Amino acid sequence: xxxxxxxxxxMAAALCVLGACSHSASATNASDQTVAQADASEAAxxxxxxxxxxLIDTASVEKAMHESVDTVKVDSTSCDFSxxxxxxxxxxxYDPSGGANQLDILRKTVGVAGGAMNGAVAAASSAAPGVAxxxxxxxxxxxxxxxxxxxxxxxxxxxxxxxxxxxxxxxxVQISAVALPDGVDQWPALADLVRETFANRH
Numbered sequence: 001x002x003x004x005x006x007x008x009x010x011m012a013a014a015l016c017v018l019g020a021c022s023h024s025a026s027a028t029n030a031s032d033q034t035v036a037q038a039d040a041s042e043a044a045x046x047x048x049x050x051x052x053x054x055l056i057d058t059a060s061v062e063k064a065m066h067e068s069v070d071t072v073k074v075d076s077t078s079c080d081f082s083x084x085x086x087x088x089x090x091x092x093x094y095d096p097s098g099g100a101n102q103l104d105i106l107r108k109t110v111g112v113a114g115g116a117m118n119g120a121v122a123a124a125s126s127a128a129p130g131v132a133x134x135x136x137x138x139x140x141x142x143x144x145x146x147x148x149x150x151x152x153x154x155x156x157x158x159x160x161x162x163x164x165x166x167x168x169x170x171x172x173v174q175i176s177a178v179a180l181p182d183g184v185d186q187w188p189a190l191a192d193l194v195r196e197t198f199a200n201r202h
Contacts, residue, residue: 053079060196064189091176099172106165164190173197
């Protein structure tokens with residue numbers, strides 16, 4: 001299966017999770033963008049040049065993911081990274097204010113989205129067993145043990161779809177990832193991305 005096709009399948013299966021957990025005013029746009037990203041064509045015309053994200057530099061993302069960035073899609077509060085050799089989707093969001101509210105939204109919506117994902121995986125199972133197998137880990141969300149303290153408050157939930165939200169003062173960073181590359185230790189990697197994002201914004 002080509003990476004674009006695999007990524008499209010994963011993104012379609014993760015739609016309700018990613019759409020529900022977008023913390024900013026661009027939540028509706030995030031859902032629309034996720035549908036567009038799931039298109040196997042991945043039109044390069046809509047992608048910004050690598051390195052154009054002002055939240056974090058591309059080198060830091062590549063170091064954390066152990067993969068080369070292909071495209072970066074940027075809006076006012078987030079950067080969405082795709083990679084050349086794997087179907088990973090990584091979104092980094094930053095908000096300078098409202099961190100407590102954003103983190104509360106993440107805590108509440110991950111539980112709701114997890115329930116919705118159960119139905120999505122069940123439906124995918126009959127239509128495309130291979131896709132269901134790839135997506136099955138998304139329903140096995142849990143708060144990780146041993147995640148370092150990254151701010152004043154934080155929440156994380158992992159599976160094939162992983163979320164890490166951290167508040168420092170009133171500022172907020174959220175990392176959302178689908179299908180991290182093999183060999184990446186997800187919580188240290190996502191923690192590094194949180195640290196780098198805060199460092200760039202303060």
